[in-house]
Amino acid sequence: MGRDLKISAVRVTPIAFRDGPLLNAAGIHEPWALRAIVELESSDGRVGLSETYGDAPMLAVLAQAKDVVLGLSPFDLNAMEQRVRAAVRPVAGAVEFELAPGSHAAKNVPKLISALEVAMLDLQGQVVGAPVVDLLGGKVRDAVPYSAYLFFKYAEHIDRPYAPDAWGEGLSPEQIVAQAKRMIDLYGFRSIKLKGGVFAPAHEIACMQALHAALPGLPLRLDPNANWSLPTAIAAAPELDTLLEYYEDPTPGLAGMAELAKHTALPLATNMVITTLEEFRRGAASGAVKVLLSDHHYWGGLRVTQTLARMCALWDLGLSMHSNSHLGISLIAMTHIAASIPNLTYACDTHYPWQEEEVIEGGRVRFEDGAVRVPETPGLGVTLDRRRLAELHAQYLDCGVRQRDDLAQMKKYDPTFTGSTPRF
Numbered sequence: 478m479g480r481d482l483k484i485s486a487v488r489v490t491p492i493a494f495r496d497g498p499l500l501n502a503a504g505i506h507e508p509w510a511l512r513a514i515v516e517l518e519s520s521d522g523r524v525g526l527s528e529t530y531g532d533a534p535m536l537a538v539l540a541q542a543k544d545v546v547l548g549l550s551p552f553d554l555n556a557m558e559q560r561v562r563a564a565v566r567p568v569a570g571a572v573e574f575e576l577a578p579g580s581h582a583a584k585n586v587p588k589l590i591s592a593l594e595v596a597m598l599d600l601q602g603q604v605v606g607a608p609v610v611d612l613l614g615g616k617v618r619d620a621v622p623y624s625a626y627l628f629f630k631y632a633e634h635i636d637r638p639y640a641p642d643a644w645g646e647g648l649s650p651e652q653i654v655a656q657a658k659r660m661i662d663l664y665g666f667r668s669i670k671l672k673g674g675v676f677a678p679a680h681e682i683a684c685m686q687a688l689h690a691a692l693p694g695l696p697l698r699l700d701p702n703a704n705w706s707l708p709t710a711i712a713a714a715p716e717l718d719t720l721l722e723y724y725e726d727p728t729p730g731l732a733g734m735a736e737l738a739k740h741t742a743l744p745l746a747t748n749m750v751i752t753t754l755e756e757f758r759r760g761a762a763s764g765a766v767k768v769l770l771s772d773h774h775y776w777g778g779l780r781v782t783q784t785l786a787r788m789c790a791l792w793d794l795g796l797s798m799h800s801n802s803h804l805g806i807s808l809i810a811m812t813h814i815a816a817s818i819p820n821l822t823y824a825c826d827t828h829y830p831w832q833e834e835e836v837i838e839g840g841r842v843r844f845e846d847g848a849v850r851v852p853e854t855p856g857l858g859v860t861l862d863r864r865r866l867a868e869l870h871a872q873y874l875d876c877g878v879r880q881r882d883d884l885a886q887m888k889k890y891d892p893t894f895t896g897s898t899p900r901f
């Protein structure tokens with residue numbers, strides 16, 4: 478079944494969607510977030526979808542190598558990988574935006590494999606009449622839990638390109654608690670993550686204490702994105718030890734994390750010091766990190782994420798999931814893979830509550846009790862809303878953003894901001 482089917486066309490559409498003035502270690506989000514929508518059309522007219530990064534370097538890689546799948550069956554995943562590896566030269570050490578591993582050009586090969594693999598799996602599922610999770614061995618849970626991902630934020634962008642979002646300012650402990658309550662009221666999340674590395678650690682710890690007091694019993698996480706020096710991260714540990722379920726990338730580098738591990742009772746989590754299989758080999762052996770945040774977009778797809786999960790089980794590491802600003806095709810792909818992994822030990826991160834726009838038919842994906850139900854329809858279970866795709870592409874053409882630059886955006890607010898880390 479499906480062996481005669483060939484991939485006959487590949488389309489990549491860059492899109493831009495509204496994104497909030499969210500603060501992080503590098504600066505602040507720009508008013509527009511970029512993604513690329515990948516469509517693989519098969520000879521019988523089906524369309525397989527995926528969503529990936531839309532920054533200029535990723536679009537260049539897609540333009541250079543997307544056509545390697547032409548003429549392949551959607552089932553030829555291994556041939557696709559071989560062709561990508563032959564067509565795309567890895568760029569050693571290239572890191573455009575430190576705190577988002579998806580931007581690292583060094584990961585061009587796994588990023589491209591992931592973008593093509595997800596769309597091919599979507600086609601496979603449509604051909605055999607099964608959801609993608611069944612192609613991954615079947616679901617071990619009916620719905621995938623996500624966490625409420627809080628950000629310090631301003632009420633509106635300095636450029637004022639559109640009306641402010643409904644979340645308001647989020648700077649004080651009281652405002653962060655209000656943000657958490659609103660997000661939980663809307664979506665039902667049962668765990669909370671705060672993006673830190675923005676203000677002095679004492680302020681961020683006060684926010685975690687306020688969350689603990691206002692929402693007792695909910696697991697909490699803090700992620701300063703390596704913006705705390707080792708002494709600062711060690712000094713903060715005693716107060717955080719009783720507050721958090723894990724301590725995510727407080728301080729830079731594997732050696733720093735290994736030293737910090739000696740001074741905290743908390744498991745250290747990362748999406749910064751282990752982001753490739755080579756780093757896994759060194760990182761797991763070091764014993765520093767106890768929780769890995771996976772992300773199929775830059776690890777190389779859904780199947781390699783299953784391999785990663787098995788490696789985590791072997792090395793006794795917990796498993797969670799990292800995210801960047803994304804829309805529903807990514808969220809649904811995350812949901813299929815997370816539903817297939819028995820040792821997903823924590824609720825996954827998602828930026829989705831911060832996004833107001835959508836590119837799939839039916840509009841925004843719904844959360845029930847903080848979780849997304851795994852689709853039961855063939856493939857990923859989503860279809861493109863072509864009118865919205867055209868509108869979001871027009872926004873891309875108009876918005877002027879071509880590569881995420883939180884530092885340049887922050888300099889508009891504070892020209893003295895350098896973005897150098899660790900700042901605290």
Ligand code: GKR
Nearest residue numbers: 501576577578748800801802
């Ligand atoms: O969107 O500002 C952001 C996040 O800081 C993102 O870039 C990080 O990669 O969410 C991510 C993380 O967990 O480190």
Ligand code: MG
Nearest residue numbers: 700725726748
């Ligand atoms: Mg992180």
